[in-house]
Structure formats: structure tokens, C-alpha cells
Amino acid sequence: MSRIRSAFENANADGRAALVGYLTAYDPDLDGSLERIMAACDAGLDVLELGVPFSDPTADGPDVQAAMLRALAAGATLPRVLDLARAVRERTDIPIVLFSYANPLVQMGSRLGAAAANAGVDGLLVVDCPPAHAAELRDPAVARGLDWIGLVAPTTNEARMSAVAEVSTGFVYAVTLKGVTGAELDADAEALSAQLAAVKERFSIPVAAGFGVRSAKQAKALAGKADGVVVGSALIRAAAQSVGALADLVRDLHAGTER
Amino acid sequence: MANPSLQFGEFGGRYVAETLMPAVEALAEEWPKAWSDPTFTGEYTAILRDYAGRPSTLTEAKRLADALGMEPGGRLLLKREDLNHTGSHKINNCVGQVLLARRLGKTRIIAETGAGQHGVATATVCAYFGLPCTVYMGARDVERQALNVFRMQLLGATVVPVEAGSATLKDAINEALRDWVANVDDTHYVIGSVMGPDPYPTMVRDLQRVIGDECKTQVAALTGGLPDAVVACVGGGSNAMGIFAAFVPDASVALYGVEAAGEGLEGKHAATMTAGKLGIYHGMRSLVLQDAGGQLQEAHSISAGLDYPGVGPEHAHLHETGRAKYLSVTDAQCLESLSQLAQTEGIIAALETAHAFAALPAILDEVGRDKVVVVNVSGRGDKDMHTVMDAMKPDTDSSSTEQPS
Numbered sequence A: 001m002s003r004i005r006s007a008f009e010n011a012n013a014d015g016r017a018a019l020v021g022y023l024t025a026y027d028p029d030l031d032g033s034l035e036r037i038m039a040a041c042d043a044g045l046d047v048l049e050l051g052v053p054f055s056d057p058t059a060d061g062p063d064v065q066a067a068m069l070r071a072l073a074a075g076a077t078l079p080r081v082l083d084l085a086r087a088v089r090e091r092t093d094i095p096i097v098l099f100s101y102a103n104p105l106v107q108m109g110s111r112l113g114a115a116a117a118n119a120g121v122d123g124l125l126v127v128d129c130p131p132a133h134a135a136e137l138r139d140p141a142v143a144r145g146l147d148w149i150g151l152v153a154p155t156t157n158e159a160r161m162s163a164v165a166e167v168s169t170g171f172v173y174a175v176t177l178k179g180v181t182g183a184e185l186d187a188d189a190e191a192l193s194a195q196l197a198a199v200k201e202r203f204s205i206p207v208a209a210g211f212g213v214r215s216a217k218q219a220k221a222l223a224g225k226a227d228g229v230v231v232g233s234a235l236i237r238a239a240a241q242s243v244g245a246l247a248d249l250v251r252d253l254h255a256g257t258e259r
Numbered sequence B: 001m002a003n004p005s006l007q008f009g010e011f012g013g014r015y016v017a018e019t020l021m022p023a024v025e026a027l028a029e030e031w032p033k034a035w036s037d038p039t040f041t042g043e044y045t046a047i048l049r050d051y052a053g054r055p056s057t058l059t060e061a062k063r064l065a066d067a068l069g070m071e072p073g074g075r076l077l078l079k080r081e082d083l084n085h086t087g088s089h090k091i092n093n094c095v096g097q098v099l100l101a102r103r104l105g106k107t108r109i110i111a112e113t114g115a116g117q118h119g120v121a122t123a124t125v126c127a128y129f130g131l132p133c134t135v136y137m138g139a140r141d142v143e144r145q146a147l148n149v150f151r152m153q154l155l156g157a158t159v160v161p162v163e164a165g166s167a168t169l170k171d172a173i174n175e176a177l178r179d180w181v182a183n184v185d186d187t188h189y190v191i192g193s194v195m196g197p198d199p200y201p202t203m204v205r206d207l208q209r210v211i212g213d214e215c216k217t218q219v220a221a222l223t224g225g226l227p228d229a230v231v232a233c234v235g236g237g238s239n240a241m242g243i244f245a246a247f248v249p250d251a252s253v254a255l256y257g258v259e260a261a262g263e264g265l266e267g268k269h270a271a272t273m274t275a276g277k278l279g280i281y282h283g284m285r286s287l288v289l290q291d292a293g294g295q296l297q298e299a300h301s302i303s304a305g306l307d308y309p310g311v312g313p314e315h316a317h318l319h320e321t322g323r324a325k326y327l328s329v330t331d332a333q334c335l336e337s338l339s340q341l342a343q344t345e346g347i348i349a350a351l352e353t354a355h356a357f358a359a360l361p362a363i364l365d366e367v368g369r370d371k372v373v374v375v376n377v378s379g380r381g382d383k384d385m386h387t388v389m390d391a392m393k394p395d396t397d398s399s400s401t402e403q404p405s
Helices: A003-013 A030-043 A062-073 A078-091 A102-118 A135-143 A158-167 A190-202 A216-223 A233-241 A243-256 B018-035 B038-050 B062-067 B090-103 B117-129 B139-144 B146-154 B169-182 B200-223 B238-245 B313-321 B331-345 B351-358 B360-367 B382-400
Strands: A018-024 A047-051 A096-100 A123-126 A172-175 A207-210 A228-231 B012-015 B058-060 B075-080 B108-113 B133-138 B158-162 B187-190 B229-233 B254-262 B277-281 B283-288 B324-330 B372-377
Touching: A003 A018, A003 A047, A018 A030, A018 A062, A018 A207, A018 A233, A018 A243, A030 A047, A030 A078, A030 A233, A030 A243, A047 A062, A047 A078, A062 A233, A078 A096, A078 A102, A096 A102, A102 A123, A102 A135, A102 B277, A123 A135, A158 A190, A158 B018, A172 A190, A190 A207, A216 A228, A216 A243, A228 A233, A228 A243, A233 A243, B012 B018, B012 B277, B012 B313, B018 B038, B018 B090, B018 B169, B018 B200, B038 B090, B058 B200, B062 B075, B062 B331, B075 B200, B090 B108, B090 B117, B090 B187, B090 B200, B090 B238, B108 B117, B108 B169, B117 B133, B117 B146, B133 B139, B133 B169, B139 B146, B139 B158, B146 B158, B146 B382, B158 B169, B169 B187, B200 B238, B200 B313, B200 B372, B229 B238, B229 B351, B229 B360, B238 B254, B238 B313, B238 B372, B254 B313, B254 B331, B254 B351, B254 B360, B283 B313, B313 B324, B324 B331, B331 B351, B331 B382, B351 B360, B351 B372, B351 B382, B360 B372
Parallel strands: A018 A047, A018 A228, A047 A096, A096 A123, A172 A207, A207 A228, B075 B372, B108 B133, B108 B187, B133 B158, B229 B254, B229 B372, B254 B324
Antiparallel strands: B012 B283, B058 B075, B277 B283
16 A cells, blocks of 8 residues: 555544645755754654745745745755655655646656655645646656545536546545635535535545645544645745744644544 | 647647636637637627727838838738737737627636736726726836836726736736636636637637738738738737738748847847747646746846747747747847837837847848738837837937037
């Protein structure tokens, strides 16, 4: 079983939803990023979503945009992000999902699958690469044993749900709102419950819900409806305050994922 | 690579976040139906005729032809999109897309703009139909196109300055995409060029090909045949694609796109065809100016409308297949041609458009000076007068304030 699937199973066995934490690699720089990632992992992340900085992150809100700019200014490149992933892998067994926009990955070309696998990356999540275009990046990654994390949104219809299900392994990312990362989320909305129930019904792999989650209360609301809860922008904001604030928030969210 | 999900050889596609995919698919499904529906095309044609002033005229530029050394038999013909309502070709696309938005039941319009021409055209059509309109514009462009910002506001649109990144066109597109993803249920995004996810490159080309169709008829009436060459400036590439579309099947017609070489290809520029590489950005797979790691680079051009590091996927395909040829000219060459056109023909073109004229000497060298050459005058230059005044200042100062020593 893949590291990713094991993490979801272990969390479930503990009576929790898995806590998936997003941090942008190299924010604010290499050392600071590694320190924050390790602090978050130690404080209770089940899955690390490691963001590859991109100059034009159209699906992201202000927090992730700013983090990506800081990371690029600190010299982040995809090979360096993979080196950072390797450094994380040397320190912990946490599953690592590489989050990226398609272009930086496409520029690495056919070397990507092996490079990511060698760095200890367990899955790819490419936000602007829908199933019809996935083969180029997915096939080499899957061939090296990586999972391909597909996304479904509140707008996704039945036909698209099937297309996403066909290419997804590891877990599927259910986007909880119409908007960019970090936007306002009502985690108790009935429409969201119905959406997550439909996704759970349709997918045989775990479902992780994310976009706009910032509090333990929201995590708790989602933990009953999904197999995992993803937090990103809120972690970035906490990490910008201090490593301690980040660890506190992760502990808080971790408690929230208990069912 | 024969990938059915790509529309133009190895270029095109729909590289957008899942939240937007259903809206993009709905557009792709509805567009061919609308475009073959006589009620839809009838309304589009009537508005372009009665409101936008089509057909635009074809003007023979005899004095400029002489200045460029054209020979007997050679004719220089100008397709006058600058005479359209709102001052450029952009209105052709806006009328069609807003009609489509109404057909899809959308009640709010958003757009991006570089030079402000597309923003003004969108704001105009929204005023005409009584629809709320928000235009995203890079903060740097807001500054250098103050007149167009005011025009949009006067037309009732909300202009949102975008400070992110290079604060120019690419950043305005990023922000418009973020608005669209949050408001996708009631909002249509009127993309202003032949770029973005499918079906936009096809749809915008279809809506702009009225330029080429009219031009073909007008040239035939004047010369009895086809032109030998067609020339247009290229940023995203909508005016060029619009005039090219009618001539692509005619192998004898040479097609020339002219990009912005800015300060020169060694410095800051926007010459995507010359210096760009295959990439995925703004929903499409096309050529783009980027670094080795796939980060988009900041483009530069004196003309805000060409200040974009990417290009429409069909142009990338025409370039790759050799059907069209792409040249680039610098800011300085552009300014020189802007003056030359003004002083030989009494036409003050937009800075974008002036790029097409600046490439004429090189193009005439290639096709011959006894040929029939059409230039698409994509827009008029009123909006650029402050930029041009500033750029020409050193000369003006030295000639008007020079004191005898």
C-alpha cells in the first residue's frame, strides 16, 4: 500500500480524518522552509503537501501567492524543491504530495518521474492539469510508483467526476468552495455536505476536503464528511508569524480532525 | 503529436482548475451552436453594422507606399479597424462574447485589459446591454493608459488595478481568472485575445475573422485578386488572427505577424515567437517567454497591448508549420513608423499597430515592392499620446528649446 493510503488508513483507525498540510517550498527560504515543514510534521500532519512555487498561481489566493513570490525570490526552482523534499524524507516517513502548476513540471520533462521518486515524493497534485491532459505528467509519475491526486470541485458534474476518478490514485482532493485557496468557507453548509457525500459515494479512494479551512472547528465539521482535511493558507499565515505559531495551529487542527 | 485534446497541432488545450472546467466545457459546447444559429449571427452582424460602424474601410496609402519605395504595380492597402466605434478591432469580439454570455444566462461580465482597448470595448458593449462590468488592469498599465481607465469608468465599468507580479497584462489575466473561479455561476469572462483555454482561441478568431472576410472582398474589388501579403501586429494575436483567418487557405498570400522587440531582443522585450518556448499558462499550451525552470518572464513593450509574455496557440501553430512568419521590431522602430504613418497618410495609429508598419521595409524586401500588401490598422493612437509625447520628449526639447550658444 502506498505511503499516502497508509496515512489515511492509520488516521481512520485512530478515529480521525487525516490532516493534510500545505506549505510552499522555500518560504521564506531553504532553511526556514525546512524548519517550518518539520515543525508542522512533528506537530501532527498526516500528509505533507509541498508547493512548487510558480510565478503565476491563478488558482491561489493572496497568502499562497505571497508565499510563492517569497520562495522565488529565495531562489526556489523545481530541482531545489525536490532536494528539499529529500531532506524532509531523510527526517520523517510522512507522505509527501508535490503540489504544482503544470508548467514547472513540464519544463523538467521526462526526468520528472524519476527525480520526484528519488526525492521521496509520493504523489503529484497538478492544479491546472485536468484529466484530458494528464497523461504527459501522470504516466511517467505513475510508472515510478507515484500517486496522481485528482481534484473535484463544487461545479464538477457526473461526467467529469468519472473522468477524474479514472486517473486518480492515493486520494482525491475535493475543493470545498468556488474560489481560490484561502477564501471564506462555511464548513457547515448543507450544499458542502451533499457535495462531499456525492464524492465519497463516487470514489473508492479516500476523499480529502480543502480550500478555506483555517480553524479546528471547521476541521471538525469536515472530519465527519471526508477522509481528510487540507489546510494551506492558514498554515502559511501562521508560519509567517513564527514556527511556534505554526506548530500550535497544526496541533489545534489535529485535535479538530478527531471524529 | 496528434493529441485530440489540443486544437492547433501541439498547441491549445484546456489547462484550467477543475472549478472552471464545467464553465469552459459549456462555452465549448454552446459556441459552435451559437455561431451556426442565424438569429445569433444576425444580431452580431447587425450590431457591428449599426453600432460599431462596420464594414471598416480599406484605404490605399499612396504617400507611405512612395516613402517605402514601392514600385509600379505595388499597392499598400490599410484595413481600417481604427475607425470602428471605441477605436480598435476589439469591439468585434466583445459584441459576440457578450451576446453569447446573454445566451448562456450570465448576468455579469469581467475582462482583462492591457492597453485598455479591450477593456473599453467590453465596458462599451456592457453599457449597450446594461450589464455590470469589472475590468482587471495591471497597475502599471493603469498609470500609462489613464485616458482609457477614465473612459471605462465613464462607461460605468469598475476598473480594478492589479499590483501583483509585473503589474501588466499577464497579471490582469491572473486576477480575472481568480474572479471567474469565485463567480463562475453568474459571470462570463470576456477574454480579449485568441488565447486562454479552448474554446476562447477559436471563438475569438471566429469573431474577429470579419476583418479578414471584409478585407478579402475589398481587395478583390480594388485589384481583382488576392493580396500578396497581409501584415498585422501580434500580442496575444487577435487582430492578426482575425485578418489571417480569411487568407490561411490561400497559399499565395504571405502572412506576417509582428511582435514587440521592446528594448531589443538582448534586453527586455515581448517577442514570444522569437524567444519563447513551449509552456502551459493561462489555460493553454503555447509558446511563452519563461526561464529554464518554467517561471513566466516579464515582458516589455512601449505598447501596453503587446506587453505580454505569451501568444495565442493558433499563432504558435502557424509559426511552427511555417504558414505565417513572425518578425519583431523595437520600441524605437515603432515610434519612428508611428510618425511616418501620421505624416504621410494623416493616420495616427496605436502603438501596437505601429509595430506592423515598422516591419514593412523588411517585409517589402522579402515579397517585393511591386506587390499588393495589406496592413491591418488594428487601432487608433489617441490613447497613446501621453506615452508618445514622453518618448519623443528629448527630440522635442532639443529642437524647441535649443538656445544659440
